[in-house]
Amino acid sequence: MAIREVRIMGDPILAKECRTVEKMTDRLQVLIDDMIETMNDQNGVGLAAPQVGVLRRIAVVDIGDENGTIIMINPEIIESDGEQCGPEGCLSLPGKQGEVKRPNHVVVSALDREMKPITIEGTELLARALCHEIDHLSGHMYTELVEGPLTDVEYADDDEEEQE
Ligand SMILES: [Zn+2]
Numbered sequence: 001m002a003i004r005e006v007r008i009m010g011d012p013i014l015a016k017e018c019r020t021v022e023k024m025t026d027r028l029q030v031l032i033d034d035m036i037e038t039m040n041d042q043n044g045v046g047l048a049a050p051q052v053g054v055l056r057r058i059a060v061v062d063i064g065d066e067n068g069t070i071i072m073i074n075p076e077i078i079e080s081d082g083e084q085c086g087p088e089g090c091l092s093l094p095g096k097q098g099e100v101k102r103p104n105h106v107v108v109s110a111l112d113r114e115m116k117p118i119t120i121e122g123t124e125l126l127a128r129a130l131c132h133e134i135d136h137l138s139g140h141m142y143t144e145l146v147e148g149p150l151t152d153v154e155y156a157d158d159d160e161e162e163q164e
Helices: 026-041 124-136
Strands: 046-048 058-061 070-081 084-090 093-102 105-111 117-123 146-152
Touching: 026 046, 026 058, 046 124, 058 124, 070 117, 070 124, 084 124, 093 124, 105 124, 117 124
Parallel strands: none
Antiparallel strands: 046 058, 058 070, 070 105, 084 093, 093 146, 105 117
C-alpha cells in the first residue's frame, strides 16, 4: 500500500467524468488499498479515484461509524429524501469548508471490491459523504453547491480535522 498524491482543485482531472469499472484487476485492487491508506493518512471521511488521478468510478467512505470502510465501485444513488444543510470540506481543497444542502437519507447501489452488488443506506453525515464522493465521479466539486462563502477551517486540535 502507498499514499498517493491528492489532486487539488483546479487540476483538470477533477472536472472529468469517470469511466465505469467493467472488470476488477490487480491494479484496481492496489488502487483501492492506496485510496483507503491515503484517506486515513489525511483524516478524510471519503476519497474518490479522480482525487488520486484515476478516472474510474471508485470511491471509499469511512465516517468512523459501524459501517467501517465502505468501498464503492460504480455507485449510483437510487433513492434520496429529506434535506440537511451543513459544513462540507474536501481533501482536494484543504483548509476550506462551506455550507452545502444534501439529502438527509440516501440509498446507494454499487459493487464491492469482488464486484458483488451491495446496497448502502446512509443518513446525516454518511448520506452527505456518499453524495460528495459520488459527485466527484461525475467531475463535480462540492464548491458548486456551496451556499454562502467558503470559509477557512479552524482546526480545534491536531487530529480533530475531518474532510471528505
Ligand atoms: Zn471531495
